[in-house]
Amino acid sequence: xxxxxxxxVSFFAAVLTALAVPLxxxxxxxFEGERTLLSPLLRPIEGAIYRLAGVNxxxxxxxxxxxxxxxxxxxxxxxxxxxxxxxxxxxPLNPLHLPGVPGAxxxxxxxxxxxxxxxxxxxxxxxxxxxSQMFVLAVQNFLSAAxxxxxAVALARAFARKEKKTLGNVWVDLTRSVLYIxxxxxxxxxLVLVSQGVVQTFHPPVKAVTLEGREQTIPLGPVxxxxxxxxxxxxxxxxxxxNSAHPFENPNPFTNFVEAMLIIILPAALCFTFGRMIxxxxxxxxxxxxxxxxxxxxxxxxxxxxxxxxxxxxxxGFSSGPNLEGKEWRFGxxxxxxxxxxxxxxxxxxxxxLHDSFTxxxxxxxxxxxxxxxxIFGGIxxxxxxxxxxxxxxxxxxxxxxxxxxEFLGKKIEKREVKLSLAVVLVPAFLxxxxxxxxxxxPAGREGITAAGPHGLSQVLYxxxxxxxxxxSAFGGLKADLPFYLWTTALAMLLxxxxxxxxxxxxxxxxxxxxxxxPSPGTFPTTGWLFAVLLxxxxxxxxxxxxxxxxxxxxxxxxxxxxxxxLF
Amino acid sequence: xLKDWGRCLLFFLVLTxxxxxxxxxxxxxxxxxxxxxxxxxxxxxxxxxxxxxxLIGQEFTSxxxxxxxxxxxxxxxxxxxxxxxxxxxRSLAEEVEKRxxxxxxxxxxxxxxxxxxxxxxxxxxxLDPHISPEAALIQVPRIARARSVPEEALVKxxxxxxxxxxxxxxxxxxxxxxxxxxxxxxxFGSPTAGVNRNQVQVHRP
Numbered sequence: 001x002x003x004x005x006x007x008x009v010s011f012f013a014a015v016l017t018a019l020a021v022p023l024x025x026x027x028x029x030x031f032e033g034e035r036t037l038l039s040p041l042l043r044p045i046e047g048a049i050y051r052l053a054g055v056n057x058x059x060x061x062x063x064x065x066x067x068x069x070x071x072x073x074x075x076x077x078x079x080x081x082x083x084x085x086x087x088x089x090x091x092p093l094n095p096l097h098l099p100g101v102p103g104a105x106x107x108x109x110x111x112x113x114x115x116x117x118x119x120x121x122x123x124x125x126x127x128x129x130x131x132s133q134m135f136v137l138a139v140q141n142f143l144s145a146a147x148x149x150x151x152a153v154a155l156a157r158a159f160a161r162k163e164k165k166t167l168g169n170v171w172v173d174l175t176r177s178v179l180y181i182x183x184x185x186x187x188x189x190x191l192v193l194v195s196q197g198v199v200q201t202f203h204p205p206v207k208a209v210t211l212e213g214r215e216q217t218i219p220l221g222p223v224x225x226x227x228x229x230x231x232x233x234x235x236x237x238x239x240x241x242x243n244s245a246h247p248f249e250n251p252n253p254f255t256n257f258v259e260a261m262l263i264i265i266l267p268a269a270l271c272f273t274f275g276r277m278i279x280x281x282x283x284x285x286x287x288x289x290x291x292x293x294x295x296x297x298x299x300x301x302x303x304x305x306x307x308x309x310x311x312x313x314x315x316x317g318f319s320s321g322p323n324l325e326g327k328e329w330r331f332g333x334x335x336x337x338x339x340x341x342x343x344x345x346x347x348x349x350x351x352x353x354l355h356d357s358f359t360x361x362x363x364x365x366x367x368x369x370x371x372x373x374x375x376i377f378g379g380i381x382x383x384x385x386x387x388x389x390x391x392x393x394x395x396x397x398x399x400x401x402x403x404x405x406x407e408f409l410g411k412k413i414e415k416r417e418v419k420l421s422l423a424v425v426l427v428p429a430f431l432x433x434x435x436x437x438x439x440x441x442x443p444a445g446r447e448g449i450t451a452a453g454p455h456g457l458s459q460v461l462y463x464x465x466x467x468x469x470x471x472x473s474a475f476g477g478l479k480a481d482l483p484f485y486l487w488t489t490a491l492a493m494l495l496x497x498x499x500x501x502x503x504x505x506x507x508x509x510x511x512x513x514x515x516x517x518x519p520s521p522g523t524f525p526t527t528g529w530l531f532a533v534l535l536x537x538x539x540x541x542x543x544x545x546x547x548x549x550x551x552x553x554x555x556x557x558x559x560x561x562x563x564x565x566x567l568f
Numbered sequence: 569x570l571k572d573w574g575r576c577l578l579f580f581l582v583l584t585x586x587x588x589x590x591x592x593x594x595x596x597x598x599x600x601x602x603x604x605x606x607x608x609x610x611x612x613x614x615x616x617x618x619x620x621x622x623l624i625g626q627e628f629t630s631x632x633x634x635x636x637x638x639x640x641x642x643x644x645x646x647x648x649x650x651x652x653x654x655x656x657x658r659s660l661a662e663e664v665e666k667r668x669x670x671x672x673x674x675x676x677x678x679x680x681x682x683x684x685x686x687x688x689x690x691x692x693x694x695l696d697p698h699i700s701p702e703a704a705l706i707q708v709p710r711i712a713r714a715r716s717v718p719e720e721a722l723v724k725x726x727x728x729x730x731x732x733x734x735x736x737x738x739x740x741x742x743x744x745x746x747x748x749x750x751x752x753x754x755x756f757g758s759p760t761a762g763v764n765r766n767q768v769q770v771h772r773p
Contacts, residue, residue: 007737049586053579069576076580125646139588143580171579178583183591190595191602197623200599200607205646208611208618210626211633211749211758218621218645220609225595229587242648245692247623248609253739309685310655316664317680324689325660326650329637329698332740336692353692356652363655455654477652558656567658 005303005334012338013296016261016268017288023265024272024284030180031153031173032277042179049175057175060166063509066154067502069170070147074114074498077143081110081136085128094129095204101127108486113140115497116148116379118230118237118349118472119489121480125219125240130202137237138226145233145266146177148381151501152270155385156277158508159409162516167508181266185232189262190224197251200224223248231262234380236349236472244339244352245328256331256352260339263348267291267377270384278409282527287387290535291345294376298365299341305362306337311563323362326354337362340473344369347379349472356451356459356475360559364551366473367462371551372543373428374469382470382497385504389424390542391526392417392507394535398524407523410516417510423503428496429546431468435488436460436550445488448479453568454561458554461547463489468496612750620746625697628745631674631714632759633752634707636745637686638667639694650692664688675710682706698742701730717756725751 029036050057061069084091085106089099101109105122112119113136122128128137150173157167194200205219223239227249230237240246250256268288275284307322314320322333331339336353343350344366355366369376375386392408396418399406406413439445439460449456462475467489474480480489525531599607610622620626627643628635641647653660667688672678684703704726712719729748733739 004737011735011737049579049582053582054575055579069572072573072576073580076577080577080580080584123647123649125648134592135584135588138592139584142587142591143583174579174583178587183587186591187595187598191598194595194599194603194607197606197610199609200596201609202596203608206609206611206618208620208626210620211746211753212626212628212630214627216620216624216626216643216645218609218611218618218624222592222596224599224607225592240648240693242650242693242695245650246648247625247693247695247697251623253734257734257738312655312661313664313685313688316661318664318668318683318685318688319681321685323655324685325653325655326690326692328691328693328696329686329700330696330739330742335739351692354650354652357650357655357660359655450652451654451657453654453656455656475652476649477654558654562656566656567661568654568656 001307002304005300005307008334008338009296009299009303012257012260013292016264019261019265020268020288021272024269025276027181027269027273028276030176031273036180038180038184046175046179049179050171053171055171057169057172059169061169062165063154063167063505063512066167066170067505070150070501071498073143073174074147077114077140078110081114081140082106084136085110085132088129088132091129091131093131093202096129098127098129101132104483104486105481108490110136110140111490111493112472113137113235113237114144115470115493116144116233116235116347116382117467117470117493117497118235119467119474119480119493120237120472121486123241124238130221133226133239134222138229141226141229141233141235141237142178142182143174144235145182145380146174148379149177149181150174150381151504152274152381152384153277155388155504155508156274158511159278159411161512163514164512167505167512182229182232186225186228189232189258190228192258193224193227193255196255197248198224198227198255199248227259228262231259231348231350232266234263234267234346234348236343238350244350250352252330253335256335256339259350260342263342263346263350264377266380267346267383270381274384280409280527283409286527286532287384287391290532291375291377291387293536294372294539295341295345298345298369298376299338302341302362302365303334303337305359305365306333308359309333310359312567315565323357323359326357328352340366341369343473344471345376347374347383347469347471349466351473354476355462355473356477360455360555360562363458363475364555367458367465367551367555368543370465370469370471371432371547372539373425374471375539379470382500386424386500389421389504390539391535392421393425394531394538395524395526397538398534402524404522404524407517408526410519411511411514412517417507420503420507420510424500425542427499428468431492431496432461432464433546433550435464435468435492439464439484439488442484444482444484448482448485450477450479451568454554454558455568457550458558461550461554464492467492470497612746622744622746623697625695626746628749630759631710633749634699634704634711634745635674636699637696638688638690639696640690641694643695645695648693648695650690650694675706678706697744697746699745701726701741701743704743704748711752715756725755
């Protein structure tokens, strides 16, 4: 069992690295406007987009202008998406004649997709028309990912440029993200998934009469096209309620591997995009190494705990084996746990198993992954800029220890940069703690908890860890469609997304104006082991100090009681 | 300023048409051309009527067929999902007991230690089309009795339809329940579907 875990996880990590390096370099070329293999095909389309929208692709933008347009772009996504969901009953491609989505749910849903969270308080089969799925939700899967990429690229330019005022052109960054990166991968991999059984059709659901003569209605839809971008864009919102556990979304262990790879590939590749853009590949590798280390620790732990299984079963006299409750047999416990570690290290949130039914310590891993602020690869773009915020804090702390003014990549890190980095790290943490506390204090919040005992606290903590960090996976037992949770999670998603994004662009704006100091013998090198170890330390300490009490009263207590046979 | 708002909206709409319309239409077109059977749900038909999808588990309760895993929605494909039991919940323990008792009723003599865990746990989708080979094998005596066929023939069939792990490490060895049951009918004749399944006759070829 242990050997299988080691094999599965390390082969996955090896394939990831082999793919991430060339892809990251390709992405850097795309964002620097260099010619790529796809340019002959895509250049004309790119030009057409700028002409149609009437935007100027040559104008360089200051950080305020870049941020302003990014927010405006997301605002329109929010507004138009909300209205389309409300009115889906008047729109085409609604074979089940589903009614308009109710107000609070529509708001929660569109916030969830615009913020790259894809927390789902609804069941896809019976709430969303085909039109809403592809024209509202899938669109935001692309555009929220592009927003994240733009933020990361702007920050990379801030380090690469010296004494400049501008960060690039937001129209160009968004368009190229979609056109050169997200769309080509999506088209190709969608067809791979279809070849394995993922459905892609506009037919209405099919009525079947089973072998034993029962009626079964089989839902269909344009699933593959949406599945790919849901994963690639680190979104996570499933076409069906069961998400990537649904056989039509994820039919076999091969697709499960491909889908896990899709989730993590762009956040991983971005490390190398960053390295190439700042002309310091070593720095890219160090960031990648730190992320990979933290990911591997979580992945091994999660697989191991799930393979050990739930002591409840042996206590009832059954054989002790892997924890299969809430898991698909074709994946088994280990692949499901690996997927869970991937989807929460990355802020994706697609699930191929029920995290709520994981063993307490197995379920602790996804929770802890999210509570780091989604920087272990993290969301597309947001993971990298979150990690860089941590890196700035690390050089700041190291500077305090030796009494030198801190630098990162030749840029002096001063009061303003430290404050903004702290905002990036602490805003989601504050939202998690404050809203979880609110939920367990108020009757309206407690009403949504379905598990008794310490697991109830885990459900709440998981919900806000997931939404404030824009992950979107859930301990599904929580009644997420209660008004209290619809509004509080929407708030957590909005603030957890756009406050850090704004802080990052402000940070970029202040860094880009600084001159680059050549490294001196006194400079703390950020491409070595010492820095990597310190960075891991800072992430673990910030995460642990902030959340240890919550984790102790939730999953850790539950594990202790469960191993003594206590049930709730 | 107002011009910026309008331009931004227009830009958003252009990208919406590209990713929300052109992209899914392109993928649908290519998928329907290249993999029509898979793209339309891997459906199996019998006498022109759809009897189900290979990928979507269906409920089996008669003694003539292999049964799938417990499902939170009794294999209602419009209601995918699982029960989300906490690992420490009393309801999980009670459910597991219930599932075990239902199993021993159908397959007398099955001890707790022999019970494959996938048969006493619910899947995440409620539509799991697979079971483990072990879960199929413990059902062999029941089916052999119901259909009056030798057990060895059924064991052979289970082995034939067992799919290995991907690359030898990913996933679990598994049998597709619908596929296996269709094979049963093909080799040993189909019990005529009737209202009262207890009186159904097995027609042997």
